[in-house]
Amino acid sequence: MTERLDRRKKYTRMVLKDSLMELLNEKSINSVTVKEICELADVNRSTFYTHYTDQYHLLEQIESELIQDMERYLNSFNFEVEEETMEMTEKLLEYLASKSEECKTLLNEHTDSTFQHKVTAVAHRFIMHEGLAARKIDPKVSEYIGSFIVNGSINMMKLWLYRGMDRSPKEMSGMIHTFINKGLEGLS
Amino acid sequence: MTERLDRRKKYTRMVLKDSLMELLNEKSINSVTVKEICELADVNRSTFYTHYTDQYHLLEQIESELIQDMERYLNSFNFEVEEETMEMTEKLLEYLASKSEECKTLLNEHTDSTFQHKVTAVAHRFIMHEGLAARKIDPKVSEYIGSFIVNGSINMMKLWLYRGMDRSPKEMSGMIHTFINKGLEGLS
């Protein structure tokens, strides 16, 4: 078990993160200043520099922690191979739903695409676990199809978040899974 | 202008106060421990003792600050003599409404009556400013009537708070004022 963090550090980091997230709902990281973050967080500027080198570092930390948390969540499940892709897709959707505010902030057009890249990498690792290899498809082709599937899925999930999650994670993963297996034919 | 308080002190006191108020919504001050307050506030126990001697002291500070704030609010108004009682009653009701959560907590049966005594003293000072003296009533009698009016008013206001403030402060002060001047006759 990791050593417990000093509560002052815990608090300071929490309010700095919350403040940056709030500011990113309004503008891009490039126009957010350290001074603004500190004013919103009510934390001294020199204290900021004992924790982070700049606002980009803080953002990177936020993204990394969310990705780690996402991986931890997805790692806690275990499914059979074929069923796994759909279940994992559903679990990823559930996770995104549970952190929908943070995810929307980090996926919006104000931020660069680093978070989306990270989520895509996670999706690739968890959803494309063994799925295509089991289908005996040419590895070169498999790679293209996998890229199509993962990026398509992520952007669908993104749209789902911004639409206020109007369908359940189960419905969404069913839709994705059906399209993956049967293309448009499966949706008529 | 007073010297600005160190933001750490400000924060520590705020969360300790908020935590005690939350606990007082569930039980009386006698069964609230310093340990519980600190756990809820996520503040070290030894830090508590650098600010307050015990939970009773903290409660006293909360009450005193609210009373001071109330006085400051009421002092910012100026009315003519006769009209003043009704206007001040309305202002007091407005203040109680604006701090309804805190007031309900401090006036509930879990706490002793110190806060109610303090509010009653304020009401006596502001609402009974010159009202009865101007009516040329026997001072001894005036004192009894004043006590009746102030305590009756306070308990009415208390009930109003717990009923969710179902009438406007203006309506309430009108009702109180009419009763004071004409008794039940004025309400038929």
Place this chain on the structure above:
DNA sequence: GACACCGTGTTGGATTTACAACAAACAGTT
């Protein structure tokens, strides 16, 4: 009465943060 558990009040040393200030860089204006 002994025991276990919990909370209190206190202490010393370590850690974290605040504060004020400074020099430098940047951006916008004239």
Place this chain on the structure above:
DNA sequence: AACTGTTTGTTGTAAATCCAACACGGTGTC
């Protein structure tokens, strides 16, 4: 180019808080 205002990154010192520990008292159980 000079000027102004803002932000940055850093520094030294002080203040506040954290942490772990201790002795003590109160409460409940056996």
